[in-house]
Amino acid sequence: MAVQPEGVPCWADAMFTDLDGAKRFYGDLLGWTFGESKSEYGNYTEAYADGKAVAAVVPPMPGQPEEEARSAWCLYFASPDAEATMRKIRDNGGDVLLEPMQVSDFGTMALARDPGGVVFGVWQSGTHEGFQAQGVPGAYCWAEIFTREPEKSDAFFPAVFPYRAKQMQAPDEAPDMDFRVFDVGDATVLGRMRMTDDFPPDVPPYIKVYFAVEDCDATVAKATERGGQPLFGPMDSPFGRFATLSDPQGATFSVIDLTNTQGEMPPMSDAG
Structure with a gap:
């Protein structure tokens, strides 16, 4: 690449x-x-x-x-x-x-x-340009900033990188959801989610990395068999069926089946 x-x-x-x-x-x-x-x-x-x-x-x-x-x-x-x-x-x-x-x-x-x-x-x-594959099973496909202080991340990241921010309209079933994305040119490259009180206080803010898989449910079952812990999902979304896991050593990550999409894409508007 x-x-x-x-x-x-x-x-x-x-x-x-x-x-x-x-x-x-x-x-x-x-x-x-x-x-x-x-x-x-x-x-x-x-x-x-x-x-x-x-x-x-x-x-x-x-x-x-x-x-x-x-x-x-x-x-x-x-x-x-x-x-x-x-x-x-x-x-x-x-x-x-x-x-x-x-x-x-x-x-x-x-x-x-x-x-x-x-x-x-x-x-x-230099000679290592980064990911050689993205968006295919086993490869990176997406990431989201999870933070309790979204206003700080929202000001910081576009000041450091050439980002344009768009805010997602909160769905009726989750009116308190605070989610935005950052674009570079015409490409959406990163998400930002406000951490709610559902997150234990000892969980620090972090960036969650998503890897693409062929079958989200089968991957969650396999991870559980091998000592991983399901933390959220599997859940359907317009972006794909996804779940968040903790591996046996405590590293958190997500998996997503990008081919299994449900529902309409949420409206986005330019963020100030």
Whole structure:
């Protein structure tokens, strides 16, 4: 795939204390195969769907505090200049967690946190341009920011990336739903959902990553058999039938059957 435009999600990875366990779980669940773990890159291990790179798993760094080694998926946004993106992050109230770091000739990575506590990555591509497949079974297809302070994310992300925001009209059955999307050009690339009181207070704000599957219900059943925990759904939507899961090491993610859509697309309006 070509280098993604600035602000478009381009890669996802997750840290696991039990790397082999993660490989077994996601290999069984999403059909992933895995590349070689190279010690010079911290045993960073790419995952493949039908031979195309779709994600990566990595163990904690030696000596990393246990509280910082919590398993979670991290989404990376494309940047033509990671240093410039970090300056915009700081200028708009965000925190830089990892300064831009050159990774051989693959590219430059950085980690940051928005003013509401949402952690994300930035990737300036070199030879590694990011996802080699999207929207097909086993591959990334969508992501949503979940935050208790949507006003902070709504101001921050369009200030850092070239986003245009659109707000979804809340459905009659869920009048308190607060959901918007961010566009880059003509493409909708990211969602933002306000976290309600249904979320336990100890759940931090985060970005939820969606992987496409052929059958949502079968995938949920398989995940449960292999030690995962269903958190929400399966549920029908105009975007596809989806569910949210926790893997055996506590990383949250969603799966969606994009071919099984129900209902009409909700109205969207430009957000101020």
